[in-house]
Structure formats: C-alpha cells, structure tokens
Amino acid sequence: MPELPEVETTRSGIEPSLRGRRIVALEVRDRRLRWPLPRRLERRVAGQLILGVRRRAKYLLIDTDGGTLIAHLGMSGSLRIAAAGAPIRTHDHFDLLLDSGRCLRFNDPRRFGSLHWVTGDPMSHPLLAALGPEPLGPEFDGDYLWKRARGRRVAIKLFIMNAQVVVGVGNIYASEALFRAGIRPGTQARRVSRERMHALAAAIREVLSEAIEVGGTTLRDYVNPDGTPGYFRQKLYVYERAGELCRRCGTPIRHYVQSQRSTYFCPSCQR
DNA sequence: ATGGGCACCTGGCTGC
DNA sequence: TGCAGCCAGGTGCCCA
Structure with a gap:
C-alpha cells in the first residue's frame, strides 16, 4: 500500500507524539506479521525512551535509548496515534503504549507489515544493509x-x-x-x-x-x-x-x- | 550477477 | 443474494 511519500507522511505524523515519550508497554494482539513477532519483543521494548522517528526506504525507525524498532507497513499497513483505551478494530495487531496515555496503533489487514527490534546500528540490519540510495538524497542523480x-x-x-x-x-x-x-x-x-x-x-x-x-x-x-x-x-x-x-x-x-x-x-x- | 516468478494474506469489487 | 475470480500501494527468496 504505502510508498515512500505515504511512509514519510506517516513518519512526520507520528513523530511529535512519540519523541521524548517513554514506552510503557508493547501490547501484541496478533504476532503473525510477515515475520512472526518474537516472544521476547515486549520485554525488550518496555521502558525505553523514544528519541525520534527516522525513515530509511519504506522502513520506519523508532529510535530509543536502548535500541531501535524497525517497522514496515507492507501493502496494507497503517500507523496512527490513538488514546490508549480506544476501541480495538479488526486488524489492529499491536499497540505501543506511551507514558502520555496514548498509543501508537498498527493496523494491517494483509499482515505483510513487520516489526523488528535491533540494538546497535539499525542500518547494519540485513533488511537495510543492502539498500540503494534515497531518491531525495545527494547520491541519487x-x-x-x-x-x-x-x-x-x-x-x-x-x-x-x-x-x-x-x-x-x-x-x-x-x-x-x-x-x-x-x-x-x-x-x-x-x-x-x-x-x-x-x-x-x-x-x-x-x-x-x-x-x-x-x-x-x-x-x-x-x-x-x-x-x-x-x-x-x-x-x-x-x-x-x-x-x-x-x-x-x-x-x-x-x-x-x-x-x-x-x-x-x-x-x-x-x- | 541477473532476471523471472512465487509466496505471504485479506478484502473489495465485478460479473454471472 | 451468493459466490468465484480477479485485483490491490511490497519485497524477500528460490530457481534457472
């Protein structure tokens, strides 16, 4: 579904609500995304302080003081900011609960999207390491x-x-x-x-x-x-x-x- | 290395 | 109204 402009619009849309917030918990309702979410993900993510949100290709990188969440929206995924208690809709697969009382909610009917947790340089992750230049960057002409x-x-x-x-x-x-x-x-x-x-x-x-x-x-x-x-x-x-x-x-x-x-x-x- | 094709999955629309 | 068939913004992986 989303191409670079939609991912970039998502990035700039969610960042103000994430930057500087602490992650209270990750609440997963369906682990069956493109790559099944590992069991230990919740405990890794809980308590981290969010420093900012970057984009590399169509991946969103949520940087925290202890590591980086790498999210991809696949064909049908979307992210939105919701009140922590907002009613769950079909295909709302996970929530990142924030200390603001709100959450980052991931919805994806086709489940081609993904979520990874990495420590160290996220750009060395196998999914990102071999990517070509950004089309809006200086090396592309x-x-x-x-x-x-x-x-x-x-x-x-x-x-x-x-x-x-x-x-x-x-x-x-x-x-x-x-x-x-x-x-x-x-x-x-x-x-x-x-x-x-x-x-x-x-x-x-x-x-x-x-x-x-x-x-x-x-x-x-x-x-x-x-x-x-x-x-x-x-x-x-x-x-x-x-x-x-x-x-x-x-x-x-x-x-x-x-x-x-x-x-x-x-x-x-x-x- | 390159190119081609498949797989993953659900939902919406079309036409019988 | 029901249902089969087709199509959809992505991309990793397998095979020749």
Missing part, C-alpha cells in the same frame, strides 16, 4: 542511474523499482515518474541514454516530493496518521487511468501487466 544501468536488460520500470538501485519507488510513482520523463516503461534499462536518465532522476525526485507535500496518495482506504487522506491522486497522470485521456496530449492511457504488476503509460508522450 542521473549519472548514478546511468552507471548502474550498464549491462542491465531489465525493463526500466522494474529497474527503478529495485530497492538495490534506489529505494522508495513503488508501483504508482514508477509509472508516474516514467510518464514525466517521457520514457516507455518496457525499455531496457541499458538502452536509456544518460540524458534521459537525468530526466528520469529529476522526475522521480519531483513526483515523490510533490506527493509528500500533499500527504501521499489515497487510492482506496489509505489514510494518514491524522485520519486525513492524501491528495496526490488528483495529480496522477497515468496510474489507474487506463482508457482515460492523457492530460497532456489527449491520447488514451494504456495499461499492461509487467512482472505481475500493473503498468500505465501514454503511448504518445512516452517513447
């Missing part, structure tokens, strides 16, 4: 993309969705960035010129930052931690617009399945 694409025959859309290449580009924003850069999603990565890689890197940064500004994209039921939807949907050029007319040239938007994921593009604007 067209030259980087072009160099990484040498010899790569994979479709450019799959290439930019590969977290070892660059993190945070999911199915929505991959299609959107390729539209803005004027590149067909099926083009082999190695066939994209250096110049067009610059356009693509710029488009990725642009699409992601614009989405963050408006609170992400709400497609179905996604809501931000404060309960409001994200408004980027109104700015989508191609995603879920199959058959509708291109906002730029009027040609009908096309849809096909690429590596089991839906891809959208304008056959006239993208070559």
Whole structure:
C-alpha cells in the first residue's frame, strides 16, 4: 500500500507524539506479521525512551535509548496515534503504549507489515544493509542511474523499482515518474541514454516530493496518521487511468501487466 | 550477477 | 443474494 511519500507522511505524523515519550508497554494482539513477532519483543521494548522517528526506504525507525524498532507497513499497513483505551478494530495487531496515555496503533489487514527490534546500528540490519540510495538524497542523480544501468536488460520500470538501485519507488510513482520523463516503461534499462536518465532522476525526485507535500496518495482506504487522506491522486497522470485521456496530449492511457504488476503509460508522450 | 516468478494474506469489487 | 475470480500501494527468496 504505502510508498515512500505515504511512509514519510506517516513518519512526520507520528513523530511529535512519540519523541521524548517513554514506552510503557508493547501490547501484541496478533504476532503473525510477515515475520512472526518474537516472544521476547515486549520485554525488550518496555521502558525505553523514544528519541525520534527516522525513515530509511519504506522502513520506519523508532529510535530509543536502548535500541531501535524497525517497522514496515507492507501493502496494507497503517500507523496512527490513538488514546490508549480506544476501541480495538479488526486488524489492529499491536499497540505501543506511551507514558502520555496514548498509543501508537498498527493496523494491517494483509499482515505483510513487520516489526523488528535491533540494538546497535539499525542500518547494519540485513533488511537495510543492502539498500540503494534515497531518491531525495545527494547520491541519487542521473549519472548514478546511468552507471548502474550498464549491462542491465531489465525493463526500466522494474529497474527503478529495485530497492538495490534506489529505494522508495513503488508501483504508482514508477509509472508516474516514467510518464514525466517521457520514457516507455518496457525499455531496457541499458538502452536509456544518460540524458534521459537525468530526466528520469529529476522526475522521480519531483513526483515523490510533490506527493509528500500533499500527504501521499489515497487510492482506496489509505489514510494518514491524522485520519486525513492524501491528495496526490488528483495529480496522477497515468496510474489507474487506463482508457482515460492523457492530460497532456489527449491520447488514451494504456495499461499492461509487467512482472505481475500493473503498468500505465501514454503511448504518445512516452517513447 | 541477473532476471523471472512465487509466496505471504485479506478484502473489495465485478460479473454471472 | 451468493459466490468465484480477479485485483490491490511490497519485497524477500528460490530457481534457472
């Protein structure tokens, strides 16, 4: 469900309620997430002081004085701040109870989300260690993309969705960035010129930052931690617009399945 | 190393 | 109304 903008919106939404608070307890109702929650998690987490909330790729890092909680929202996960006694809804799998009388509540129908506890440098955790650069960070640009694409025959859309290449580009924003850069999603990565890689890197940064500004994209039921939807949907050029007319040239938007994921593009604007 | 495909899971929608 | 079938924002892992 959430891509980088939704995760970043979640981060900034929950951080003010977490920073400086002490964790009273972790209350788990369903341990069956993507990786089953270990039994000892509750006692590890209890009593820790929260120092802040960071994001790396689509992972949220809740730093405490004794270690770091690493959370992932998977396809359908969401986090919100609730009163500690608020009624439990379906798929509310765990609560992080705070000394403020509130809690961080995790809801995830499909249970593709995850939660890990690490001591030491969280970036050395196996899930984080091999990740590519942040798309909004300084190391990511067209030259980087072009160099990484040498010899790569994979479709450019799959290439930019590969977290070892660059993190945070999911199915929505991959299609959107390729539209803005004027590149067909099926083009082999190695066939994209250096110049067009610059356009693509710029488009990725642009699409992601614009989405963050408006609170992400709400497609179905996604809501931000404060309960409001994200408004980027109104700015989508191609995603879920199959058959509708291109906002730029009027040609009908096309849809096909690429590596089991839906891809959208304008056959006239993208070559 | 690279690329392709599968698995994990639930819910909402469509069409018969 | 019921139900089968399909689709969904992610990503680790296995195989060729």
